[in-house]
Amino acid sequence: MRELALIEQIRRDFGSAGSRAVALGIGDDCAILRPPAGTEVLVTTDFTLEGRHFRRDLHSPESVGHRCLARGLSDLAAMGATPMTAFLSLALPADLVTTAKGRGWIARFFRGLRSLAGRHDITLAGGDTAQSPADAILADIVLLGTAPRGRALRRSGAKPGDALYVTGALGGAAAELSSMLAHNVNPAKGSKAGEHPQTFPEPRVGVGQALLRRKLATACIDISDGISTDLAHLCRSSGVTAELEQAAIPLHPLASKLSPAAALSAALHGGEDYELLFAAPASVRMPRQLSGVPITRIGQFRHRQATRPLITLLEPDGSRATLEPQGWEHFSGR
Numbered sequence: 001m002r003e004l005a006l007i008e009q010i011r012r013d014f015g016s017a018g019s020r021a022v023a024l025g026i027g028d029d030c031a032i033l034r035p036p037a038g039t040e041v042l043v044t045t046d047f048t049l050e051g052r053h054f055r056r057d058l059h060s061p062e063s064v065g066h067r068c069l070a071r072g073l074s075d076l077a078a079m080g081a082t083p084m085t086a087f088l089s090l091a092l093p094a095d096l097v098t099t100a101k102g103r104g105w106i107a108r109f110f111r112g113l114r115s116l117a118g119r120h121d122i123t124l125a126g127g128d129t130a131q132s133p134a135d136a137i138l139a140d141i142v143l144l145g146t147a148p149r150g151r152a153l154r155r156s157g158a159k160p161g162d163a164l165y166v167t168g169a170l171g172g173a174a175a176e177l178s179s180m181l182a183h184n185v186n187p188a189k190g191s192k193a194g195e196h197p198q199t200f201p202e203p204r205v206g207v208g209q210a211l212l213r214r215k216l217a218t219a220c221i222d223i224s225d226g227i228s229t230d231l232a233h234l235c236r237s238s239g240v241t242a243e244l245e246q247a248a249i250p251l252h253p254l255a256s257k258l259s260p261a262a263a264l265s266a267a268l269h270g271g272e273d274y275e276l277l278f279a280a281p282a283s284v285r286m287p288r289q290l291s292g293v294p295i296t297r298i299g300q301f302r303h304r305q306a307t308r309p310l311i312t313l314l315e316p317d318g319s320r321a322t323l324e325p326q327g328w329e330h331f332s333g334r
């Protein structure tokens with residue numbers, strides 16, 4: 001009954017009634033989806049594992065719910081997709097369902113998830129619920145989106161000569177995390193956009209859609225693991241190298257408060273910023289903002305040559321350094 005009551009609560013809160021793309025949502029053996037004519041369906045899945053992606057003593061339940069969805073939305077944004085619906089599989093320690101305190105945590109988790117879902121007009125069309133085999137909360141979210149057939153942005157289209165752009169500002173998520181770790185605090189959500197890049201990141205869904213619609217980008221990726229790692233992915237997929245101008249990198253105000261070396265490291269390797277990194281032909285006149293988000297040119301792409309590093313960092317004094325990927329990687333022993 002407890003499992004049923006929880007699912008019923010989720011259905012009431014997230015019912016897909018009225019969603020045009022979801023013909024049948026929570027409550028049957030399968031959901032039935034109806035992607036608009038002329039579109040393709042894009043699918044992304046993301047784990048949110050307690051102890052790995054969040055800490056219950058550090059992240060508020062609202063933040064965990066928000067980030068759980070934000071990660072998938074950022075993947076959809078990176079491909080220019082329009083979010084359609086989501087599926088959430090949850091493994092919960094027994095006390096989260098059997099105790100009032102636990103149920104309070106779940107209610108706040110869903111509040112965080114629902115607030116972001118509402119802003120992007122998506123519902124939960126299904127999922128699975130199980131008792132966790134350990135004392136850890138495990139969540140796996142599947143997000144579906146649509147894009148006009150053949151038009152989704154990929155990592156593989158950057159050409160030598162293209163300019164390199166980034167949305168928003170970098171290093172904020174790592175800076176906020178280091179302050180949370182230092183002070184052992186779990187910040188409440190502030191009201192200003194971008195105030196909590198670690199706990200309440202804003203996936204750049206509108207920017208991705210604008211890039212696709214206005215045919216501005218040749219390639220795009222979201223920065224989940226740090227620009228040094230994600231730019232390397234884009235370069236490898238596209239068969240190009242990149243030059244990154246250090247002085248042009250937009251620093252998040254929280255990163256600017258760190259020492260210059262720590263700020264640069266947070267921006268290059270910090271991860272979890274969920275900004276978009278994209279390529280566009282040098283001839284394109286890039287707007288200064290897309291969907292209300294600042295766009296900054298931070299470098300360019302060049303031909304791949306055996307002697308040339310994948311990413312070269314152009315330092316403010318004019319010297320050139322090889323930038324090794326040092327962003328987040330699972331199984332790296334950290």
Ligand code: ADP
Pocket residue numbers: 007010025026027028029030031087088089090124125126127128129
């Ligand atoms: P089955 O055993 O047939 O898989 P379930 O009892 O697991 O059915 O699920 C019943 C309905 O509730 C399904 O529509 C499923 O998608 C939905 N559901 C279960 N868990 C969740 C969840 N965590 N979030 C959203 N929907 C869920």
Ligand code: MG
Pocket residue numbers: 127128129
């Ligand atoms: Mg099931």
